[in-house]
Amino acid sequence: MFGSNIKTLPIDLDKFGFVEREMINGKTLTNQCGRDFFYYVLNYYYPEKFNPSALSPEVISKKEIFGINMPLGLIWTGLSFRKIPTLLKQLNLRFTINNKPVTSYFSFLLGMMPFRHQPFEKGMKDIEKSVDLGQAAGIDISISLGGLGDHIMFVYGYDKDNLYVFDTHQAFCPDYTKLTPIDDNRFIMKLPKFVIKKRWTIFNRVWVVSKTKLW
Secondary structure, eight states: OOOTTOEEOSOOTTTSOOOOOOEETTEEOOSOHHHHHHHHHHHHHOTTTSSTTTSOHHHHHHTTSSSOOOOGGGGGGOGGGTTHHHHHHHTTEEEEETTEEOOSHHHHHHHTSGGGOOOHHHHHHHHHHHHHTTOEEEEEEEEETTTTEEEEEEEEEEOSSEEEEEESSOOOOTTOEEOSOTTOOOEEEEEEHHHHHHHOOTTOEEEEEEEOOOO
């Protein structure tokens, strides 16, 4: 599945809590990539609590654990993640967007602003450093054509030419390739760095969630 030079997080792919995006009336539920990213982060750090049997993304939405369920037209408010900074702090996790600490709903909104952007090269270095340190990172870029807009993915690993990410469905984008078989609900994807660079704008970000030191 992977080349010999890939560097990855210390994850057992046979035990990780992979999920597939839920369907409603035969259609894939949209605009849930942020929720799914944080679920994968929490499954990585706390698999005994955040997993498909206990707290899956669907249950997280129903219980509004990450924030308020918002209609499509109000996703931009970020209220879907209003509780995230407090939740991560309670779990001894540190959250940054483009290296800026996110400790409140307000700082989360600031982190999403275009004036907090950073160059593509810096973003790639931050992601690779996070993987090397065993920290959960997300790449947030405009990956899909036709309306999905920005899409954040949990980064599993990297090599010279690609990032390898976990998704929960097949977002449409040329060269964004599912590495697992078509009937495998583990959406382990290859995202070439040239695709990221081509789509990198002032709105694209690197999200990192790491364990804090307890003194």
